[in-house]
Amino acid sequence: MIATWYAIVSLMLIVYVVLDGRNFGAGMLQGVVAKTSEERRQVIAAIGPLWSWHEVWLVGFGGTLLAVFPKLMASAFAGYYLALFLILWCLILRGVSIEVGGHINDRLWQGFWDFVFVVSNFVLAILFGAAAGNLARGVPLDANGDFSMALFTNFNVRGHVGLLDWYTVSIAIFTAVLLAAHGATYLVLKTEGAVHQRSATYARYLWTAVVPLFAAISLESWVVRPELPGEAIYNPICWLGVLIVIAATTTLISGLRTGCELRAFLASTFLLAGLLITGGAAIFPVMLHSTLSPQDSLTAYAVAANHKSLLIASIWWPIGFALATVYFIFVSRRYAGKVSVNRDNQGFY
Amino acid sequence: MNSNLSDPAFWSRFQFGFTVIYHYLFPQLTMGLAWFLVFWKWRALRTGDERYNAAARFWAKIFAVNFAIGVVTGIPMEFQFGTNWAGFSRYAGGVIGQTLAMEGMFAFFLESAFIGAFIWGEKRLGPRFHFLAAVGVALGSWLSGYFILVTNAFMQHPVGYKVGADGLLGISTLSAYLLNAWAWVEFAHNQMAALVTGSFVVAAVGALYALRQMHPNQSQLYLRAGTCVGLLASLLVAFPTGDQQAKMVGRHQPVTLAAMEGRFEGGSMAGVAMIGQPNVAARRLDNPIEVPGALSFLAYGTFQSYVHGLNEYPADAWPDNIELLYYSFHLMITLGTLFILLMACASYQNWRGRLESKTWLLWVLMLAFPFPYIANTVGWMTAELGRQPWLVYGLFHTNDGYSKVVSSGNTIFTLIGFIGLYFVLGLLFLLLVGREIAHGPEGETGIESRADVITAETKEHVV
Numbered sequence: 094m095i096a097t098w099y100a101i102v103s104l105m106l107i108v109y110v111v112l113d114g115r116n117f118g119a120g121m122l123q124g125v126v127a128k129t130s131e132e133r134r135q136v137i138a139a140i141g142p143l144w145s146w147h148e149v150w151l152v153g154f155g156g157t158l159l160a161v162f163p164k165l166m167a168s169a170f171a172g173y174y175l176a177l178f179l180i181l182w183c184l185i186l187r188g189v190s191i192e193v194g195g196h197i198n199d200r201l202w203q204g205f206w207d208f209v210f211v212v213s214n215f216v217l218a219i220l221f222g223a224a225a226g227n228l229a230r231g232v233p234l235d236a237n238g239d240f241s242m243a244l245f246t247n248f249n250v251r252g253h254v255g256l257l258d259w260y261t262v263s264i265a266i267f268t269a270v271l272l273a274a275h276g277a278t279y280l281v282l283k284t285e286g287a288v289h290q291r292s293a294t295y296a297r298y299l300w301t302a303v304v305p306l307f308a309a310i311s312l313e314s315w316v317v318r319p320e321l322p323g324e325a326i327y328n329p330i331c332w333l334g335v336l337i338v339i340a341a342t343t344t345l346i347s348g349l350r351t352g353c354e355l356r357a358f359l360a361s362t363f364l365l366a367g368l369l370i371t372g373g374a375a376i377f378p379v380m381l382h383s384t385l386s387p388q389d390s391l392t393a394y395a396v397a398a399n400h401k402s403l404l405i406a407s408i409w410w411p412i413g414f415a416l417a418t419v420y421f422i423f424v425s426r427r428y429a430g431k432v433s434v435n436r437d438n439q440g441f442y
Numbered sequence: 443m444n445s446n447l448s449d450p451a452f453w454s455r456f457q458f459g460f461t462v463i464y465h466y467l468f469p470q471l472t473m474g475l476a477w478f479l480v481f482w483k484w485r486a487l488r489t490g491d492e493r494y495n496a497a498a499r500f501w502a503k504i505f506a507v508n509f510a511i512g513v514v515t516g517i518p519m520e521f522q523f524g525t526n527w528a529g530f531s532r533y534a535g536g537v538i539g540q541t542l543a544m545e546g547m548f549a550f551f552l553e554s555a556f557i558g559a560f561i562w563g564e565k566r567l568g569p570r571f572h573f574l575a576a577v578g579v580a581l582g583s584w585l586s587g588y589f590i591l592v593t594n595a596f597m598q599h600p601v602g603y604k605v606g607a608d609g610l611l612g613i614s615t616l617s618a619y620l621l622n623a624w625a626w627v628e629f630a631h632n633q634m635a636a637l638v639t640g641s642f643v644v645a646a647v648g649a650l651y652a653l654r655q656m657h658p659n660q661s662q663l664y665l666r667a668g669t670c671v672g673l674l675a676s677l678l679v680a681f682p683t684g685d686q687q688a689k690m691v692g693r694h695q696p697v698t699l700a701a702m703e704g705r706f707e708g709g710s711m712a713g714v715a716m717i718g719q720p721n722v723a724a725r726r727l728d729n730p731i732e733v734p735g736a737l738s739f740l741a742y743g744t745f746q747s748y749v750h751g752l753n754e755y756p757a758d759a760w761p762d763n764i765e766l767l768y769y770s771f772h773l774m775i776t777l778g779t780l781f782i783l784l785m786a787c788a789s790y791q792n793w794r795g796r797l798e799s800k801t802w803l804l805w806v807l808m809l810a811f812p813f814p815y816i817a818n819t820v821g822w823m824t825a826e827l828g829r830q831p832w833l834v835y836g837l838f839h840t841n842d843g844y845s846k847v848v849s850s851g852n853t854i855f856t857l858i859g860f861i862g863l864y865f866v867l868g869l870l871f872l873l874l875v876g877r878e879i880a881h882g883p884e885g886e887t888g889i890e891s892r893a894d895v896i897t898a899e900t901k902e903h904v905v
Contacts, residue, residue, distance in 0.1 A: 142558030145513050149550040155520045156543030163535020163610075170524025170531075171845035177525055178518075178856045182863060185514040189867065192510040196874055239528075241847040398536035399612035401604070406540060408616075413547025420555035427559060427566070 094403055096377070098161045099393045101410065103373045105157055109150035110221070110369060111275075111362045116140045116147060117221075118276015120187065120214030121269070123207060126280060126291040130200070133207050137191060138432040139283040144191055146424060148184065153417075160406050164238065165380050165396035172232055172240040173224070176256050180220050187213040215269065222268025226261030229372065230254065230317050231382030234389045238396075240381075250317050254384050260317050267306045271365070274299035278345075278361040282354040285431050296349060296357075318382075325375040334371030341367055453853040454526040454844040457860065459826070461518055463819055464864050468512035470818050473587055473633065474640020475505050476580035478667060479560075483573040497663050498576070499564070500883035501644070506561045507874050511867055513554075518860070526853065530833055530843035536612040537603050537619065538593045545589035553582025587636070588629055595625035597834050598825065599694050611837075627690055628825075631683035634675050635821060638781060639814040641672035645788070646811035647879060649804040652797075660883045662798065669792050669807075673785035680778050685740065691828065692741035695835065696750040698828035701764045702771040703737055708751035712737040720768045725753065761830040770823040777817040784810060 119140055127133040159166045170177060186209050194206030233253050234240045246255035257265075277299055280292035315322055325331040341364035348357030376382065380396060383389040397403065446452065479498050486494035520542060523531050531539075556578035564572050596603075602619030603611045613619055645668025651661035692699045704720035704727040705712060713732030721728045735745035742749070752760055761767050788807055791797040797804070829835055833843040 142562055145510070145557065146551075146554040148513065148517065149546060149554050152517060152520055152550055153543065153546030155524075156539060156546045158539075159520075159523060159531060159535045160539030160543045163539055164532050166524040166535060166539075167528035167532040167845075170521060171526075171528035171847050174525050174845075174848050174852050175855075177521055178859065181518045181521060182859060184517060185863060185867070188510060188514040189870065192507070193870055193874060196507075196877070239847045241849075398539070399604075399606045399610075401614060402536040402540070402612045405613055405616045406543070409540075409544060410547065413544065413551075417547060417551045420551050424555050424558075427563065 094400070094407075095393050095397045098397065098403060098406075099373075099377060099380075102154065102158055102161065103369070105150060105154040107366050107369045107373075109147065109154055111365045112147040112150060113144070114218075114221075114272045114365060115276050115279040115362075116144055116187075117214045117218045118272040118274065119280050120210055120276070121218060121273050122276055122280065122292070122295060123214075124211045126277070126288050126295060128287070130203055132286075132288050133203070134195065135284050135286075135288050135432060136280065137194060137210070139280060140191060141432070143424065143428060144188060146420075148188070151184075157406075157410070161398055161403055162380065162393065162396045163398055165391060165393075168234070168238050168240065168391060168396075169232075169381060172234075172242050173227070173256070174241070175244055176220060176224065176242075180217065180224075183213040183217045183220065187217065218269040218272045219265045222265030223256060223261045225268060225372070226264030227256060228376065228381075229264070229314055229321075230258075230260055231384040231390070233385050234381055234383035234391065235385065236389050238389070238391055240383075251384055260313055263313060264310055267303075267310045270299055270302050270306055271368075274303055275361045275365060278349075278354075278358050282358045283432050293349075300345070300349070321375050325371075328374050328377075330374035330377075331371050334367050334369075334374060337363055337367030337370065448850065450846075450848070450850045450853060451841050451844045453850050453857060454848070455840070457853055457857045458522055458526060460857065461515070461522065461860055461864075463822070464860075465512065465515040465519055466818065466822065467815055468508050468515065469583070469587070470636045470639045470815070471508050471643060472505065472512055473583045473636040474638070475501060475508070475643070476576070476583050476640075477637070478640060478644055478671070479505065480573070480576045480580050481667065482663075483569075483576045487569055487573050493659050493663060496883050497660060500660070500878070502561050503878045504875055506557075507871060507878070509557060511871050515864070515867070526845050526848060527843050528845035528847070530838070532610065533838055533843070534596075534611045534834055536610065537600075538596060540613055540616070540619070541589045541593045541596075545586050549582050549586035549589060551582075553579055553586065556582065584633065587633060588625075591629045591632060592620055592622060592625045594825070595622045595628055597832075598628075598829055599624040599690075600834050600837055611834075624690055624694070627683065627686045631679060631687045632821075634679035634683055635814070635818050637671060637675035638679055639818060641668045641675055641785075642781075642807075642811045642814045644668035645672055646808050649808040650879070651882065653801065653804050653808060657882050665788075665797055665807075666792060669785055669788040669797070672781070673789045676778070676781040676785050680782065684775075684778065688740055689742070692749075695828065697752065697755045697759055698761060698767075699741060700750050700752045700755075701761045701767050702824060702828060703749075704764065704768045705737075705749065706752045708749060708754050710738055710746045710748050711735045712741075712747075712749035714740070715772070720765050722764050758831070761828055763827055763830070767824060767827040770820040770827060773820045774817050774824060777813055777820075781814065781817070 119136055123133055123136045127136050155166075190206040190210035190213065194203055194210065197203075230250055231254070232240050232242055243255045245257040246253055248255070248258040250258050250260045274296060277292045277296035281289060281296055284292065341360045345357055345360035345364060348354070348360050378392040378394060379390045380393050381391040383391075398406075479501055482494045482498040482501070485491065486498065523535075523538075523542070556575045559567060560572065560575040560579050563575065567575060596619065599622065600611075601622050601624075602613060602615040602617070604614035606612050644664050648661045648664025648666075648668055651657045652665065688699070691702070700706075700708075703712070704715060704718060706725040706727075711734055713734045714736035715727060716731045716733060718727040718730035718732075737749055738747040739745050741747065752764075784806060788797060788803060791800050791803060831840055832838065833840045
């Protein structure tokens with residue numbers, strides 16, 4: 094039961110990351126793939142009306158986490174205090190820049206909001222990357238299951254760690270490049286003309302850059318958590334994740350080579366999902382690893398709500414998820430195909 | 443509770459209070475305006491009158507800006523349960539997390555899937571589906587309100603829970619939790635209040651255009667719908683919903699009722715103070731002018747009913763800011779009464795067909811729109827200050843709920859950040875909505891706006 098809920102909560106986070114990750118990536122690249130105001134509107138229109146729908150997955154994840162793993166939410170959110178608020182502020186600025194940028198047809202106005210848009214997406218990718226790094230490395234949990242983490246301490250990965258150290262920073266850089274590659278692949282699918290061409294070039298470069306970075310962070314992860322690979326070998330879900338990654342990588346390469354844009358984008362989505370599945374399964378059942386003493390780590394079993402609460406959540410959650418899937422089909426059908434600035438822009442008059 | 447400025451609990455409370463009050467300025471208009479959009483789309487569908495479509499299109503633009511700010515300011519609310527209220531999340535997460543998650547799964551997915559379709563999809567969807575998209579958005583926004591009010595009702599009047607072996611709360615009966623009597627009354631009261639905000643805003647824009655002698659057809663539509671719904675909602679927010687809410691407080695939180703009224707001595711024939719300043723140190727209401735017996739009657743149904751006084755309870759069981767609670771409650775009921783009078787007057791003139799020529803009344807309607815926002819805010823302050831010193835009434839103290847590991851330094855840092863960011867958001871909102879209102883609804887006649895649509899369609903074809 095608790096393992097299932099761990100999978101469900103992870104699933105919601107993975108859906109959020111692959112959906113909003115493409116927006117972060119596309120947003121980061123807006124400054125380089127779009128040169129004119131018209132082209133920048135094209136990038137915004139590709140993200141356009143869907144960003145709030147994507148952010149709902151984050152809200153759904155937060156609510157579900159509170160319902161089924163209340164003690165984890167309490168420890169982790171209070172401990173990650175400053176980092177979480179930075180994420181929230183960037184999400185606010187990102188959403189606002191999408192919504193208000195197109196309202197006034199003025200060079201300065203649009204230039205300013207495009208700048209806010211690019212910067213907030215970049216910072217979001219970095220922060221989510223650092224958060225992933227923190228999950229893998231662990232946090233300074235004490236025996237009460239509490240921690241309070243500074244943004245940085247001495248950049249070491251043991252003992253009283255900070256949010257940022259050499260390991261989490263490198264994960265953050267990897268994440269930014271990975272999401273940029275994902276976003277470029279998305280823009281290839283959704284745009285036409287010059288933006289399309291430039292995105293295709295960037296997608297090739299960025300995916301190439303992902304390969305050595307991935308090798309580097311795998312090695313680093315092994316140094317930081319030497320016990321994890323040994324346990325993961327016996328975990329079938331990890332193998333499933335690895336298989337998804339391998340299949341997605343081959344599909345992605347062929348998709349990019351042959352210009353099958355949809356295939357490439359779906360492959361990129363599954364590649365991200367596969368990586369997260371592997372990581373999520375490898376750390377299970379520990380949800381927060383303690384860098385101070387491993388026996389203080391919080392496992393899913395220790396932080397779960399009582400059995401009755403989980404049982405009740407198991408009744409309504411599938412209904413909600415089924416409805417969300419129906420809306421998902423509706424939404425993706427409605428916004429299928431290339432965007433056109435005239436039809437999908439945010440300008441009101 | 444110790445409200446000392448060096449107390450970390452104070453800063454977490456202040457931050458939550460500030461961000462939630464600010465956030466709720468936007469959803470109340472979303473929930474109030476949503477049914478106006480549904481109404482106009484329905485009229486357009488039934489009558490084919492293009493004026494209704496023009497009205498829906500104009501208000502959809504304001505709705506969109508308002509909705510976006512509501513979304514971005516809403517996400518921090520859910521996260522603060524974990525960041526600033528870790529003790530509360532740990533204690534009650536197994537219960538309140540259920541509705542917070544349901545809000546995402548059942549309401550937000552619905553709302554956010556259809557909002558884009560409603561605002562940008564009129565041409566793509568066609569009239570019938572565009573109407574349905576409006577219904578989807580309205581239902582989603584009200585459903586999300588319901589889940590939040592169930593969560594709040596649990597904090598006011600906990601039901602359907604069980605204390606586990608570890609001393610933490612878990613849910614025991616989902617139906618009892620979801621159908622909490624407090625939640626139904628609070629929901630009805632709150633939704634009517636949101637409709638009051640919506641109708642005052644619609645009427646104010648109608649009055650503005652009428653005074654400027656612009657967009658006469660549209661202004662007439664706004665004034666008619668705004669005053670009619672405004673009167674109905676202002677009446678319903680007071681009776682039966684507000685009345686039931688007060689009775690509920692009297693029944694389950696008698697000490698709160700005493701504090702709301704600044705009553706230190708218990709007794710029958712208890713009055714409602716029209717004017718008076720609570721003097722907590724001296725345990726009396728200074729300069730009181732009271733309507734005798736009104737409180738006994740309102741809270742318990744007869745003038746002879748006994749109303750408890752604060753002196754009957756130990757001081758540490760009192761809400762920790764009686765003064766603010768007292769003023770919030772009295773401001774809310776005073777404004778609520780004025781709303782009924784104003785809307786009754788406007789509706790009467792409207793019924794006689796003379797509203798457009800009553801300049802003074804149009805001026806009042808135009809300038810009245812901020813007051814429902816104030817009334818909604820002080821209403822919520824009454825509910826939340828009245829709940830103190832409890833976080834979950836009778837079970838869990840506010841002082842046990844905040845995150846012990848988060849220092850005041852961190853909370854004040856993020857509070858300053860929120861104040862700065864929200865100030866900018868407020869300016870942006872006013873600027874953008876001001877521009878939409880200055881620009882006004884499109885084409886006055888049906889022919890003109892149809893021409894607009896045709897040009898837009900040809901443009902699309904060319905592209």
